[in-house]
Amino acid sequence: MLALFYIFIAVAIGVSFWQITRIMNFRSVIATDKDNETQGKIALGFLVLLYAMMIYCLIAMNVYLLPEAASVEGEHDDNLFNITFWLIGIVQFGMQFLIFYFSYKYRGNKDRKALFYADSHKLELLWTTIPAVTIVLLIGYGLWQWNNVMYVGDDENPIVIEVYSQQFRWDARYAGEDNELGLGNVNFIKGINTMGVDMTDPNAQDDKQVTELYLPKGRKILFKFRSQDVLHSAYMPHFRAQMNCVPGMVTQFAFTPKFTTEEMRQNPEVMAKTNGINKIRTAKGEEPYEFNYLLLCNKICGASHYNMQMKITVVEEADYKKWLSEQKTLAQVIK
Numbered sequence: 001m002l003a004l005f006y007i008f009i010a011v012a013i014g015v016s017f018w019q020i021t022r023i024m025n026f027r028s029v030i031a032t033d034k035d036n037e038t039q040g041k042i043a044l045g046f047l048v049l050l051y052a053m054m055i056y057c058l059i060a061m062n063v064y065l066l067p068e069a070a071s072v073e074g075e076h077d078d079n080l081f082n083i084t085f086w087l088i089g090i091v092q093f094g095m096q097f098l099i100f101y102f103s104y105k106y107r108g109n110k111d112r113k114a115l116f117y118a119d120s121h122k123l124e125l126l127w128t129t130i131p132a133v134t135i136v137l138l139i140g141y142g143l144w145q146w147n148n149v150m151y152v153g154d155d156e157n158p159i160v161i162e163v164y165s166q167q168f169r170w171d172a173r174y175a176g177e178d179n180e181l182g183l184g185n186v187n188f189i190k191g192i193n194t195m196g197v198d199m200t201d202p203n204a205q206d207d208k209q210v211t212e213l214y215l216p217k218g219r220k221i222l223f224k225f226r227s228q229d230v231l232h233s234a235y236m237p238h239f240r241a242q243m244n245c246v247p248g249m250v251t252q253f254a255f256t257p258k259f260t261t262e263e264m265r266q267n268p269e270v271m272a273k274t275n276g277i278n279k280i281r282t283a284k285g286e287e288p289y290e291f292n293y294l295l296l297c298n299k300i301c302g303a304s305h306y307n308m309q310m311k312i313t314v315v316e317e318a319d320y321k322k323w324l325s326e327q328k329t330l331a332q333v334i335k
Helices: 002-026 033-064 074-105 121-150 261-265 268-283 317-325
Strands: 159-166 169-174 208-210 213-216 221-227 232-236 241-245 251-255 293-297 309-315
Touching: 033 074, 033 268, 074 121, 121 251, 159 213, 159 232, 169 309, 213 317, 221 232, 221 241, 241 251, 261 268, 261 309, 309 317
Parallel strands: 159 221, 213 309
Antiparallel strands: 159 169, 169 208, 221 251, 232 241, 232 293, 293 309
């Protein structure tokens, strides 16, 4: 492998010297009108090829995008993405046309002189003001959305859940009847108290520790994040939610689930993706895949990072309350 690397370096150096030599030789070559005509037509051909590739990617690669956001707050993330995408797309299509078309239209010609255009205050004001206003509006919308998922008032009566990360697993802790989580610290980790909950804290007695997230549809969920060891990132792609889990501090975000797991499984985009996956799995003789929401780690946190995930199940509120009532409290588990 090391020998292959040295060969690659030698080839790269050789190609570089060859290109430099060619550039030096070009200084004595003067392009003719025929050369300019050819290069101009090549520019138009490249424009057509570029548009064809862009349109193909927009259509063919669309299947890799996530389906509709599964949280109320995620709708605004999708809106921001769509607005930004279309703005950039329109500018991209327009600018690429102007660049390559003008390369052809104003190709070199010995009978034509270039017009020197010093400046235009109107043009400068236009191309400065429009991007500035656009960016201010997009950033304003983004800041509003950031506050929407970061700061939750008591009047919203959120369900409080702590998500605890460590190499290479997730644990979760639900606040009890008081909706207050007990204190947690790595110094309290001992035996089955894997989340380091301070059991002398009265608020911790009715907390419930689980290894799978159950969320009620239509209720605001406030997630609190801690990390035991390194930097992790709690990523829930279908809810458009992500937050770093930082050792020594608590981070948070909130969202409101919009579809149950069963409802999301009936989503046409999800069904199409699931069918595509199962065709591949069937050909390999593997068990069929069934869609589930997942909590993933989006930081490369170590050797088993790829496998650090937790299942998320969204159900109706009655089913959620039934499931939660069946879970044991920490006071019952840690005696």
